[in-house]
Amino acid sequence: MARLARAPRRAVGLAIRTMYRRGRFVSAAPTRVVILRDAEPADAAAIARVHVRAWQAAYRGLMPEDFLDAQRPEDRESRYVLGSSDPAAPRTILAVSEDAVIGFATIGPTRDEDVPGAGELYALYIDPLHWRGGVGRTLLLESRERLRRAGHEQALLWVLAGNETAARFYRTDGWREDGTTREEDPWGIAVQVGRFRRPLT
Secondary structure, eight states: OOOOOOOOOEEEEOOOOEEEETTEEEEOOOOOEEEEEEOOGGGHHHHHHHHHHHHHHHTBTTBOHHHHHTOOGGGTGGGOOOSOSOTTSOEEEEEEETTEEEEEEEEEEOOOTTSTTOEEEEEEEEOGGGTTTTHHHHHHHHHHHHHHHTTOSEEEEEEETTOHHHHHHHHHTTOEEEEEEEEEOGGGOOEEEEEEEEEOO
8 A cells, every 4th residue: 555654844945927918917926935844733724724715716606606605714624634643644735935824735545446556636725825826836746746656656636627727737737637527515515526637657
C-alpha cells in the first residue's frame, strides 16, 4: 500500500505577475513567499474559512445562490481529517503566507474502485484574494510530487460540471478528462462531477 509520508515545511517564492486579459491589465495578488506545510487539527478553522470563501466565489452560477450564502466555516471544521498518525491516511497540505492559511490541497489513495492503486487529489482550494498568484499551481505541483513519491503511477481528481476555470487549470497541468461522470452530494447538495486523470511517472 502506498504511504503518504509527512513532509517538512518549506518556503516557495512566488513572483508578482501582471497579466493582460480582455483589453486590460490585471495584477495578481501580491503573494511573495508561501510556506508549504502539513495541516494539523488546530488548522481546521482556517481551512474551513478558505474552503467556504473559495466555494462562494468559484461556484456562483454553478450552485444555488441561497445554498452558497448559507455556508458557514464552523459547520465544516469537525469534518476534516487532519494530523492522522496513519501514514496511509489522506494528507492536507497548507499554503501559508504571513501566518495566514491562504490555500490547501488534500491528497491520498483514490476512493474509486475502478482505478486501483491510483492517487487522488481530493481537494484544492485557494482564498479568492490570492487567486492567479501562483498559489494553486504551487500546491498542485507539491500534491503531484507527494503522490508520486508515495508510489502512485497515476492520479485522478473530480471537477464540478460547468467549472471551466478549474478544468482549464488542470488541463494546463496535463490532466485530461477520462469520460467518467457521477453525481455527488457534497455538504448537502447534489451536483454532477467529471473525472480527470494524469500520469505521475
